[in-house]
Amino acid sequence: MNKILxxxxxxxxxxxxxxxxQVKTEAVLVAKDTVKTNEIDPLTPAKAAFYSAIxxxxxxxxxxxxxxxxxxxxxxxxxxYFYLDNNKKYQEYRDAYKRRLExxxxxxxxYLDNSRLIAGQKFYQRNRDLSALFVVAFYALNIIDANVDAxxxxxxxxxxxxxxxxxxxxxxxxxxxxxxxFNYIF
Numbered sequence: 020m021n022k023i024l025x026x027x028x029x030x031x032x033x034x035x036x037x038x039x040x041q042v043k044t045e046a047v048l049v050a051k052d053t054v055k056t057n058e059i060d061p062l063t064p065a066k067a068a069f070y071s072a073i074x075x076x077x078x079x080x081x082x083x084x085x086x087x088x089x090x091x092x093x094x095x096x097x098x099x100y101f102y103l104d105n106n107k108k109y110q111e112y113r114d115a116y117k118r119r120l121e122x123x124x125x126x127x128x129x130y131l132d133n134s135r136l137i138a139g140q141k142f143y144q145r146n147r148d149l150s151a152l153f154v155v156a157f158y159a160l161n162i163i164d165a166n167v168d169a170x171x172x173x174x175x176x177x178x179x180x181x182x183x184x185x186x187x188x189x190x191x192x193x194x195x196x197x198x199x200x201f202n203y204i205f
Contacts, residue, residue: 059173067169071162078165082172087164094157102150109143112136 071078075095076088115126116136128136185200 063173064166064169068162068166071165075158075161078162079168082165082168084168091157091161091164095154095161098150098153098157102147102154105143105147105150109140109147112139112143116140 067078067081069078070081076091079085079087079091112128115128115131116133118124118126119133119136128139131139183200185198186195187198188194189196
């Protein structure tokens with residue numbers, strides 16, 4: 020009997036507290052927007068280009084395209100290596116030719132005559148200048164790549180707008196036709 024009394028009191032208390040716990044409020048129904056909007060920051064391409072101008076590859080890291088950083092440093096580093104190597108060889112040929120004009124013949128290029136030394140100077144000077152041009156070109160390309168990549172990240176490329184190839188049969192000739200469909204889903 021004692022147990023039944025406790026169980027009855029338990030249900031009575033729970034029943035009354037749930038009645039007092041429910042308060043009537045007026046709810047305003049608001050429809051949620053199902054279209055996701057990507058915030059477009061117009062300064063993102065400029066930031067990426069600025070970062071790449073400060074330190075090559077930093078704009079690619081800002082765009083989270085980390086795989087491009089070794090390509091940037093490989094291109095600039097290789098061009099810089101060839102610039103330094105060609106400059107060194109140019110200076111060696113130039114110094115050897117100057118020493119020849121002064122009357123010395125104790126250089127490493129004793130097997131070459133003066134015309135070959137001049138031709139070697141021109142060859143390495145041209146290659147040095149081309150390598151310097153490549154260093155500047157790859158540096159500029161690094162900045163342009165970061166800028167364009169940051170601008171392209173903001174474009175909407177979802178499934179609602181698509182162009183797909185389609186194969187469909189031709190009922191007259193019974194051959195397969197190829198075409199493109201332009202789909203826009205609202």
